[in-house]
Amino acid sequence: MNGIEFEVTGRKGLFTCPEFKVGGEKCTLQIPTYEALKGITKSIYWKPTITWVIDAVRIMNPIRMESTGIILPKMKSNKNDIAIYTYLKDCRYQVKAHFIFNKNRPEYKNDWNETKHQEIAERMIAKGGRQDIFLGTRECQGYVKPCKFGEGKGFYDDFSELPFGLMYHGMTYPDEAYSKETRRCVTMRMWQPIMRNGIIEFAKPKDCILTKRICDMQPKKFELKEEH
Template identity: 55%
Template sequence: MSDKIYRNTVEFAVRGRYALFSDILTRAGGEKSSYPIPTYEALKGILHSIYWKPTIVWYIDSVRIMNPICTARKGIRPIKYGGGNDLAYYTYLEDVYYQVRAHFEWNLNRPELEKDRNEHKHHNIARRMIERGGRRDIFLGTRECQSYVEPCVFGESTGAYDNCGIIPYGLMYHGITYADEAVNDEDKGMMTVRLWRPEMNNGVIDFIRPEECTVKRHIRKMPVKPFGRELENFVGLDEFAGGDQYELD
C-alpha cells in the first residue's frame, strides 16, 4: 500500500450488487466479460459522478478489494442497431465492495480557469458530495450496475484478501487520456488509450499515474474545448474563486 497521502485526498467506499469492468477484447461477438478488478477509468468515472469540474483532474491512488471476487453470468437482450433485440451473455462481478483513495490536481491545460484554483473549496465540496452519495447516479463500469458511495477510512475493516500476498494480473486496460488532461508532449492534442499490468498486494492495488503508462495507443486527434467565457457570462471569475457558494454543474 502506498504511504503517500495528499493534502486533498478523499476516501470513500463503493458497493453494488453487480459490476462490469468489461474487457474490450470480449466485445467483438456482442458479449461482455468483466475484469476481476476495477479499472482506473471506472473509478475515475465514479469520482466524476460524485464531483467534477474542468479546473481539476482526479487521480486514483489506490483501491482495496473488500469482498471475494465472484462472477455471475446473465442472459441479456441488447437492442440491435438494425432494430429488434439480440441475445447475449454478460459475465458480471457479483456483490462488490471497494475502498477507494484518490486526490485531485489542477488541470494545467486550462489556464483560462486559473482563478478557480481554490483547493479548499473543491476539496470541501467533494467531501460533502461523498457524504450525500454523489451528485449524479453512481454505477460500476456500466449503467445497469447501480452502486452507492459513502465516506470511509481507507484500510479499516477486514478485507477478503488482506493476507493473500501479491497477486499479479496480465495486461489490462488502464484508461483513456483525453487531450485536455494530457501531460506528456506526445499525448497532447490526441485521444490516447492506456494499458498496464496491475498487482494486488494484500487486497490493495496501487495505481500508476496515467502519464506513467508506457503501453498506449493514440486513437485520433482531439482538440481541447476551451472553458472560461461561459463561466464569465455566468458569474465573475473573481467572485467564483472566492468561495463554494458558487457551484456550477
C-alpha cells in the same frame, strides 16, 4: 489536504476494455479499472478546474462472477438475439484519490482553491455523490459513502501478491494531456496491476507501460460567464 477516501458498493459491476468489445458479448475484468474509478469519483464531484488521480483501491469482497442472458436486437434485422453478459457479483471497494489542478485549462486559474474543492468533495461523498454512481456501466448501480482507507476486514488482507497481467488502465483525453504525444488526441493506456494484501496501487497515467493513439480530438471548450 487534497485527498479523499470513500467506499463504493453495488450488487454487480461490469468493467471492460473498450478496445476489446466484440459483438454483443461483454465480460468484466476481475478488478475495477483506473478509468472506472475515476468516473465514479467525477460523479461524486468534478469541475474543469481539477483532475482526479486514483491512488489505490482495496478489494473488500471475494472476486466472484455471474453470467446473465441479455436480449439484444440483431443488426439489419427485426429479430432478437441472446448475448451473454458476465458481471462481477457483490462489489465492495475502498478507494483513495486526490485531485490536482488542470494546467491544460489556465483560464480557470482563479478557481485553483484547494480548500474549497476539498470541502465540497467531502460533502458530496457524505451525500452519496452529486450524480448517479455506476460500477462500469449504467445497469450496475453503485452507492458511495465516506470511509477510512484500510479500516475493516477485507477478504484478501492476507493474500500476499496476485498479479493480473496486462490490463486496461484508462483513456487520456486532450484536456488532460500530460505530454506532447497526448495533446489533441485520445490515447489508451495499458498496465500490469498487482494486488498486495487486497490493495492495488495504481500507476499514474504518465507511467503506464503501453499506450496507443486512438483518434484525433480537440479539447472541449467551456464558456466562461462574466460576473456582473
